[in-house]
Amino acid sequence: MSLIKHGTRSSFSSSLRSFLLFHPRLFSYVADEKKVYASNSIIHPSAIVHPNAVLGEGVSVGPFCSISSSAKLGSGCQLYPGSHIFGNTELGDNCMLMTGAVVGDDYPGYTVIGSNNTIGYHAVIGVKCQDLKYKPEDECFLEVGHNNDIREHTSIHRSSKSTDRTVIGDGNLIMGACHIAHDCKIGNNNIFANNTLLAGHVEVEDYVHTAGATVIHQFCHLGSFSFLGGGSVVSHDVPKYMMVAGDRAELRGLNLVGLTRRGFSIEEIRSLKTAYRKIFICADITAASFDERLAQVEQHEGMIQVPAVRAMLQSIRDSFAEDRRGICKYRHWNGS
Known part of the structure; x- marks a missing residue:
């Protein structure tokens, strides 16, 4: 041998x-x-x-x-x-x-x-x-x-x-x-x-990808299939499936390239995109609070049946537990 x-x-x-x-x-x-x-x-x-x-x-x-x-x-x-x-x-x-x-x-x-x-x-x-x-x-x-x-x-x-x-x-x-x-x-x-x-x-968690020179603050959680852009300074949690970048890192959408490469179906990705838009991209940010928008997605009969959506929602909720740091900031995009 x-x-x-x-x-x-x-x-x-x-x-x-x-x-x-x-x-x-x-x-x-x-x-x-x-x-x-x-x-x-x-x-x-x-x-x-x-x-x-x-x-x-x-x-x-x-x-x-x-x-x-x-x-x-x-x-x-x-x-x-x-x-x-x-x-x-x-x-x-x-x-x-x-x-x-x-x-x-x-x-x-x-x-x-x-x-x-x-x-x-x-x-x-x-x-x-x-x-x-x-x-x-x-x-x-x-x-x-x-x-x-x-x-x-x-x-x-x-x-x-x-x-x-x-x-x-x-x-x-x-x-x-x-x-x-x-x-x-x-x-x-x-x-x-x-x-x-x-x-x-x-x-x-699993299948997380960081680009070069990324810095993660103590006690942060990085959810599965997330992507951290180069030079990011991450001081809060990154929920599952999401992409962050910047100093301090902000949510920049879903990690669509990573999800596609890992075999997520078109329907799963479509449902995740819909849920993400309803939570983070709102034409009128005064219409409902973040918690209310999150609850609306959790109560949506169609989206909540998709396991990937449920996992993303749970990841967001977990980040606001007593001993956690909350999620990275997100820009208040309008729908136009």
Whole structure:
């Protein structure tokens, strides 16, 4: 069985494997008398691997890497030169740490990363938070799902306290130089463009797309299938399916391109557009308050039967709960 499953990145591992073919004693790295790593693990002689670390089948550890005593690596993981795993950290199968990546922290708590994740060049994942309320003796946590592509220079921090967690779901693309702060909850299949910055306690649902240099205030919620324009400063919630832009970000309509790409039907999109117009675009803004317009749509027998419309209305309502920040501002367009 080949140790390298990613053909485009095989040059480093192939060279390392060729080197080890002439140094067979390195194939079985004896940590101590009672422990032998898997016979097909490849550990460069300059790497520092603690004897208590647990390595799965086919792990490749490049030059000048380090792995802590509490680390657990699944099968097929690859550590490129100069990458490091600290503290109580667990990697699932087939994870890849590019050069300079740092995962985990020696502070109390843990970092758990699922399978098939790529940690980019010089990314820093699972270290202590930047919250002044943090106490070094507290256990803090980061949990990352599967199939995430976390690009270069990204930072993702553990929670700020033992009663919470920072959570990243599955299938997310987190581009270069992004920051995800303590206690954030990120769903699945999101795309964060370069320099997207999330403050603490931000919640992101699924299929959210941010353009570059987007900044999200702490405790904001981003609803599924929403789009945040480049350079936006988001200080309030973004409801499901909506598009915002600006400083401070304002609602700019529905994310029609994103909805179409994700397979929403023509009828669903038409119903969402009708509901959006009735709530946010009114020829006479003095005719009814925002709450009254929202209630009128909720009581409309035709629109309320559409699940997407119900989801959007619930997302708006949830944003006005006691502990929430309300939705982004919207322009008072007239109907002409």
